[in-house]
Amino acid sequence: MSKLPTPAERLRSLIATAGSLTLHVPGGRCDLIGAHRVEAGRILLDRPDVVPLEPEVAAVLELTDIVPTPARTRVRARATFAGWLGECDGGTMALDLAEATLQDPAYGADSEISVDPDDFAAAAPDPLAELEADLLCHLDASHPGAIDRLARLIPPHHLHGVRRIVPVRLDRYGVVLRLEFAARARDVRLPFPTPLDKAEQAGERMQELYARARCCRGGH
Structure with a gap:
């Protein structure tokens, strides 16, 4: 029996609970505070000003997971989501995921794990993630x-x-x-x-x- 969430589950938990993300697009970057959600494996964003007015834009989202308790070393994990950002209804944008990576010492001290977009879409956040x-x-x-x-x-x-x-x-x-x-x-x-x-x-x-x-x- 597994004693760890799968990397895909870990990524879903991280993105579900992240208070902020950093968005990188050609020619710009910005921090998004409380401006994202996940639906059907796509990451939805409130449209940032830095995104060019084009049908699709290459984009990368980054997040850093911090230990909530006063531990000596606070960074717990890092995650990256890369893909194509396009318009949705109501001014929302959706990142269609091409690749996702997880860096988390729980899976190996120097590991960078690649997660398939289909596995990410199929995974659910941990039941305790929000709490x-x-x-x-x-x-x-x-x-x-x-x-x-x-x-x-x-x-x-x-x-x-x-x-x-x-x-x-x-x-x-x-x-x-x-x-x-x-x-x-x-x-x-x-x-x-x-x-x-x-x-x-x-x-x-x-x-x-x-x-x-x-x-x-x-x-x-």
Whole structure:
């Protein structure tokens, strides 16, 4: 059973929750704040001023995903969407995707993964994507004891020298804790017993992790 979202699912989650995107077109660029959505695998934009008045324009959209909690290294992933931008009804523009790439250390430290446009169109955002930032910040700020309990699920030899533990990811497959050392950091994923299908199951899955942690002594 997978313990990670597919790259296509990850891209759909990123674009669904991004507050801003950077648009590059020939001769110009601009930042788009709250001006996009995804429908049927196409990225729809409110028409930016920098886009030339042409039937189709080559365009690239970029986004950077930031850890919502106060971790030492905040950039979590980068994504790029390239294709052709054309007019839709009502002054909206649509990017017909030609290629998409994902850079995310969860899939390999130096990996740049290419995602097929059809796979992107078929994928759905993670059920927790819209809630992830609030849930992680609440866990970090309001439940430090819970973080300590979850840390019992990590093998003790991974905890030697740890100065701080911060939750940095939450998706349908589990929660990721960042172990911060003096000069480095390591992310450890704690998988749910079974992936959740809807956001309402998040509390139940977290309680299952806490129950497992209560059975651990010294991290075993």
